[in-house]
Amino acid sequence: MKKIYSLFALMSLFMLSGCSVYNFTGTGKIDAKTFQVNFFQNNADLIEPGIDRDFTLALQDLxxxxTNLNLVSNGGDLVYEGEIVDYRTTPMTATAVTSGGDVGAAQNRLTIRINVRFTNKNKESDDFEKTFEFYKDYPGTEQLVGSSLNAAIKEIYDRITQDIFNESLAKW
Structure with missing residues (x-):
């Protein structure tokens, strides 16, 4: 009977030794202590003031x-850099022709695309350069200005920053 308990204990220990640290963000064990997010320049053809600063801060905050990583201004173990390469509004669906001959958009889409270069100084195989994009649809009868524009940009940035996080740290 003692041999069975010993064998069971040994098998349990062996199975648990293969497990790594896991947390609810899905990052597992990170081999870094610091990170830096360089300013993401707005290189899009259409310039919306302040979206470069807002994106940089959103990525830092996320x-x-x-994570337990410390934000530094230079020399970070993990480095995020890049640029906003596209900011555009496009009509998605057209309305019927009115008696006046006008055609309008029933729905518009705000799209933001960001090119990201990620460098892990401790594990070069994790490095990547990739474009992340997301959009927000809104009625063609509305204008995206003020608080509605800020809410749309925040929704887009929430998705893009989470996608960047997953690609660089969570490996999902």
Whole structure:
């Protein structure tokens, strides 16, 4: 009977030794202590003031809130850099022709695309350069200005920053 308990204990120990640290953000064990997010320049053809600063801060905030990494201004173990390469509004569906001959958009789409270069100084195989994009659809009768524009940009940035986080740290 003692041999069975010993064998069971040994098998349990062996199975648990293969497990790594896991947390609810899905990052597992990170081989870094610091990160830096360089300013993401707005190189899009259509310039919306302040979206470069807002994106840089959104990415910093997400990483700080979901990891134990320390934000540094230079020399980080993990480095995020890149640029906003596209900011555009496009009509998605057209309305019927009115008696005046006008055709309008029933729905528009705001799209933001960001090119990201990620460098892990401790594990070069994790490095990548990739474009991340997301959009927000809104009625063609509305204008995206003020708080509705800010809400749309925040929704887009929430998705893009989470996608960047997943690609660089969560490996999902």
């Amino acid at each position: 990483i700080q809130n979901q």
